[in-house]
Each structure stands twice: as structure tokens, then as C-alpha cells.
Amino acid sequence: MSMHDKTLLPTFAGRSFQVEYEGLSAHNVYSADARSVRYAIVSGPYAGASGEAACQWQQIADDVYVISWQEADGATVVHVDDFTAGHSQAFFTATNLTFYRMQGPLTELAPQESAL
Template sequence: MSDIKFPAIGHTYRADYGELAYRVAFADDGKTLRWAEDKATDFGAIAKTETYQAIPIRPGVFMVTWREADGTTVTHVEDFENNTLHAAITLPDHSFLTLPGKWTRLD
């Protein structure tokens, strides 16, 4: 186990991929997150909850992974020092997306 602390715990971030943007809220439990499209007006009512794993790559950079109920898998490389992220997403139809983005703390 690493003693590098995951800095997102208890905070909300905006993942901005250009035409797509999402809010990601990391719970204080260090195990779950909630996400929804950033343009959603009622985040609390529509956000989906996922169980994630955060693996430190180096201080300030983490690989964060989760699997959604529909079979979608998501991998983020979240760079908290440079406010960037890279997402790799496999959809239920097995199509694959890679998205570079901006990672901004909202609270």
C-alpha cells in the first residue's frame, strides 16, 4: 500500500473534454464517487454513484478506475498538479474512447 493520499476525497471536480463535460464528486469515504453531466441542473437527483479505485502513479497523479452498471468501464489518469486528465472508456458495445481534458476543482 502506498501512503500517497488521493487529493480528490471529499471534493468535486469538473472533467472538461470540450464538447462533453462532467461533474465528479468524490465522497469522504474514499471509495465512492458520484458523476453527472456538468450541464445537469439537479446534480444530486440524477448523479450516478460508482465504486472506484485510485492508484497513485506519483504524487499528484492517480489512475482512477470504475465500472458502471451498464458495463461501461472508465479509467482516468488525473493530474492534480497540471489540472489535466486523460480518460479511456470502453462502452457496452465495446467501442473505445480516449479523451484528454481539463480537470478543475469546483469546491
Template sequence: MTKNQFPALGHDYRADYGEHVYRISFSADGKTLRWAKDAETDFDAAAATEAYQAIPIRPGVFMVSWKEADGTTVAQVEDFENGTVHAAITLPDQTFLNLTGPWTRMS
């Protein structure tokens, strides 16, 4: 894998932060992602679609960020080599969350 190859394209991942668990599906074209809480029984009906940016940090590690319709901002460091994800999330009420957990490819 070269530094600029984003390995998530066309795949689904699970971000498990313990209390917060999400499924994230990346489009093959690299323009959008879809996400929902992992417990949702119908991902297609529950998922929100967001435009995102993926910036390479080093081979296998990317900073991925997006802004949701309600004003929530998300920045994740996705480490595909070690299977971990670190997130910094600002909620609309300005609550700030720092989360870390396993990053698992689902498909």
C-alpha cells in the first residue's frame, strides 16, 4: 500500500468505542461515507450520508473528517495497520468527545 491509497474505499468498518459503536460504509468513489449506530437493524434505512476528507498521515494511517447536518464535527485517525481508530467529536451543544477503540473491517 502506498501512502496515498485509502484502503477503506468500497468497504464497511466498525468503530467500537465501547459505549458508542458505529458502522461506517465508504463509497468506492471516495466522495461520501454512510454511518449509523452499529445496533441499527436496518443500516440502509438508518444511515446518514456525509461528504468527507481522508488525509494520509503515513502508510496505513489516515485522518478522516466530516461535518454532519446537525453541526456535529468528526475527526478520526484511522489506523488500518493496527486496527484502531481515534475520534475527536464536537456535538452541536459544544460537548467534546475523545474516543479510541478497535477499527474492524466488516466487508
């Protein structure tokens, strides 16, 4: 798949994933067209935050994508997710302007496991 061919859907389209970072865990459910994400922070200081946001993505290597969105409360999120290796790196700016750099495992959720 060409990195520049947006007519093909990314690996994560229509799928749900859990990310586990030190002190924070979240569920991300991507729409079938990969244009939006439903998110829920399930543990950590922002537990209970959830919503849906438009997202943008760019493939940067085989099965590795940069995915970004702005949450309902104004927080911004950028992920670099390797869906083959099961690894996520995230950069998150909270509404109080605290900036987080996080990394950890990325695992697919069965539909009934999602907190959404």
C-alpha cells in the first residue's frame, strides 16, 4: 500500500484498541472510514473522560501511523501507533497545558471489551 494513497483505508479503520501508558489507560474506537475516533480514558488522572473527535492520520511505515485529534474538552492528542508490533507512543496536551509524552503496549479489543 502506498503511503500517499488515501483511497485505501488504514489498518486501524473500524477497529478498537487499548493503549496502556504509565499511569493512564485508554480505549480508542476508530470509525470504519478512519475519519473519527471515540475515546475513553479508563484509568489514571483523566479517567472518565470520553468523547468522539474527528481525526487525521498519515501512514509513515508499514502498519505504522501518526493519528491526531482534539478532544471535546480541548485536549490535543498525537499517536504514533505500530499496529504490527503493538506499540503506541503518544503526545498529549491537557486543557491545563500539561504536556505528556507516553509510550506503551497497544492491543486490539474485542467489541464487547470497549468502554464505549
